[in-house]
Amino acid sequence: MAQPSPYTPGAVAREVPGRNRQLAAIEERLDLLATIGRLVPRIRVDHGPRGVGKTSLLRQVEQRAKAKDADTIWVTAGESSGLVPAIADGAERLVRRWPAKMKERVTEALSHLELKVTGGVPGVASIEAGWSAAGGRRRARGATREFEDLIVATTQASLDRKHSGLVILIDEVQAADPASLRTISYAWQHFQSERRDLPVALFAAGLPESVGVINAAVSNSERFAYRQLKDLTPDAAAVALANPARQLGVGWSADALDAAVRYAAGYPHTVQLIGENAWQHAGFPDSGATIKREHVEAAAADVEEDLRELFTARLSKVTRQVELDFVLAMARLGDGPVRRSTIAAEMGKPTDALGVPRSRLIGAGIITDSSHGYLEFTVPGFAAFVRDVHDLELVEED
Ligand SMILES: Nc1ncnc2c1ncn2[C@@H]1O[C@H](COP(=O)(O)OP(=O)(O)OP(=O)(O)O)[C@@H](O)[C@H]1O
Ligand SMILES: [Mg+2]
Incomplete structure (x- = not known):
C-alpha cells in the first residue's frame, strides 16, 4: 500500500518547525487576550520574501487562537474593495449563524460602517472612493469610529457566546490600501487608551515592503511591531523533512537527510519540493521503509527542473x-x-x-x-x- 507524500510544496505547511520563537511570542499575546481578557495593543507584522512561510505561520496563529476559544477573521489584503470593507465582510460572515440577539449590535455597526464608507451610494464598496469623495483625511477619521464600533460589537458578541475574544488575521498586508491601514491604526490607538479590556488582536503577514507601505500610510507606526521572517536553520529544515515521514512510519537515513538539508539551503519552498520528490523516488514508501541518499540525489534533479521553471518565470518579469x-x-x-x-x-x-x-x-x-x-x-x-x-x-x- 503506497502512502501519498506528506510534504506540502506550494501549500500551507501543517507544521512550522523553526518558528518556535515567533510562536512563543504570539502565544503570549494570545494569552493576554484569552486568559486575561485584554487588548493586544500592538499589531504584529511578520514580513519576509515569497515562499519563506508567512501564510503558514499566520495559519498557525489562527489555529492557536481557535484553540484558545477565540473567534477569528481571516482576510487577504489586496481586494479591490479595500481592507476595512473586507474585514467587515469577514465580521458579517462570522456572525451570520449566531443567534439574532447576539449579533444585533454587529449588524447595526455593519450598516453604519457601510453607510460611512459608501456615503450611501449603493455599489460603491470602496472605502477609498467614499473618502476621496468627501475630501480625504477628515472623512477617514470619521470612518474610524464606525470601524471601532464594529470591532467592539463583534468582540462583545464573541464574549456573549462565551468565547474568549476576536483575532483578526491579515495576509499579504503589503497590498492593503493606505486608507484602511490608517483606519486600523487609529482604531488601535484609540483602543489602547480607551479599551484596554477589549479582548481583540490583529496579526498580519506580508512581503518585506509591508514595512514601507504601512509606515507611509500611517502616522503612528509605533502601533505596529515588525518582525522579519527568515529562512530555516539546518536543524529546522531537518525536522521539516523527517517529522512528516516519521508520522507515517518512514525514516530518512542520516546522509539522505544531510543531503536534502544542504540542497534546500533553508528555503522552505525548496524543503517541501525536495521532500516530495524524494518521497516519489523512494516509491511512495510504506511504514518501515527508509528514504536513502540515492532518492534525494534523483529528487534533486527533478527539483532543479522545477526551480528552473520558477526562476525562468521570475527572470522574465525583469524587463527594464x-x-x-x-x-x-x-x-x-x-x-x-x-x-x-x-x-x-x-x-x-x-x-x-x-x-x-x-x-x-x-x-x-x-x-x-x-x-x-x-x-x-x-x-x-x-x-x-x-x-x-x-x-x-x-x-x-x-
Ligand atoms: N516552517 C516551515 N517548515 C517547512 N516548510 C514550510 C514552513 N513554512 C512554510 N513551509 C512551506 O514553504 C512553502 C511556502 O510557504 P507559505 O506559502 O506559507 O509561504 P509564504 O511566505 O506565504 O509565500 P508567499 O509569499 O508566496 O505567499 C510551502 O510549500 C509550505 O508548505
Ligand atoms: Mg503567503
Whole structure:
C-alpha cells in the first residue's frame, strides 16, 4: 500500500518547525487576550520574501487562537474593495449563524460602517472612493469610529457566546490600501487608551515592503511591531523533512537527510519540493521503509527542473534594462548577500541611482533586503541560475 507524500510544496505547511520563537511570542499575546481578557495593543507584522512561510505561520496563529476559544477573521489584503470593507465582510460572515440577539449590535455597526464608507451610494464598496469623495483625511477619521464600533460589537458578541475574544488575521498586508491601514491604526490607538479590556488582536503577514507601505500610510507606526521572517536553520529544515515521514512510519537515513538539508539551503519552498520528490523516488514508501541518499540525489534533479521553471518565470518579469543590469551585477557578485554599494560599483553607477530598480525588483519578489545596506536574491540558487543562463563569470574577490 503506497502512502501519498506528506510534504506540502506550494501549500500551507501543517507544521512550522523553526518558528518556535515567533510562536512563543504570539502565544503570549494570545494569552493576554484569552486568559486575561485584554487588548493586544500592538499589531504584529511578520514580513519576509515569497515562499519563506508567512501564510503558514499566520495559519498557525489562527489555529492557536481557535484553540484558545477565540473567534477569528481571516482576510487577504489586496481586494479591490479595500481592507476595512473586507474585514467587515469577514465580521458579517462570522456572525451570520449566531443567534439574532447576539449579533444585533454587529449588524447595526455593519450598516453604519457601510453607510460611512459608501456615503450611501449603493455599489460603491470602496472605502477609498467614499473618502476621496468627501475630501480625504477628515472623512477617514470619521470612518474610524464606525470601524471601532464594529470591532467592539463583534468582540462583545464573541464574549456573549462565551468565547474568549476576536483575532483578526491579515495576509499579504503589503497590498492593503493606505486608507484602511490608517483606519486600523487609529482604531488601535484609540483602543489602547480607551479599551484596554477589549479582548481583540490583529496579526498580519506580508512581503518585506509591508514595512514601507504601512509606515507611509500611517502616522503612528509605533502601533505596529515588525518582525522579519527568515529562512530555516539546518536543524529546522531537518525536522521539516523527517517529522512528516516519521508520522507515517518512514525514516530518512542520516546522509539522505544531510543531503536534502544542504540542497534546500533553508528555503522552505525548496524543503517541501525536495521532500516530495524524494518521497516519489523512494516509491511512495510504506511504514518501515527508509528514504536513502540515492532518492534525494534523483529528487534533486527533478527539483532543479522545477526551480528552473520558477526562476525562468521570475527572470522574465525583469524587463527594464537597468533592472536586468542590476540582477546580472548581483549574480556576478556571488550567492550570498551583496552590499548595495558593491552592486553600484559593479554597474558603474552611483549608489543613489539604484533606488528605483531596487524597489521594483523587491516588489517583483526577485530580491530582498537582507540586512542594512545588503541585498539578496529571494530564492537560494537564483544567482547561479542567472550566471548560467547569461553565461557570466563570478567576480573575483580581492
Ligand atoms: N516552517 C516551515 N517548515 C517547512 N516548510 C514550510 C514552513 N513554512 C512554510 N513551509 C512551506 O514553504 C512553502 C511556502 O510557504 P507559505 O506559502 O506559507 O509561504 P509564504 O511566505 O506565504 O509565500 P508567499 O509569499 O508566496 O505567499 C510551502 O510549500 C509550505 O508548505
Ligand atoms: Mg503567503
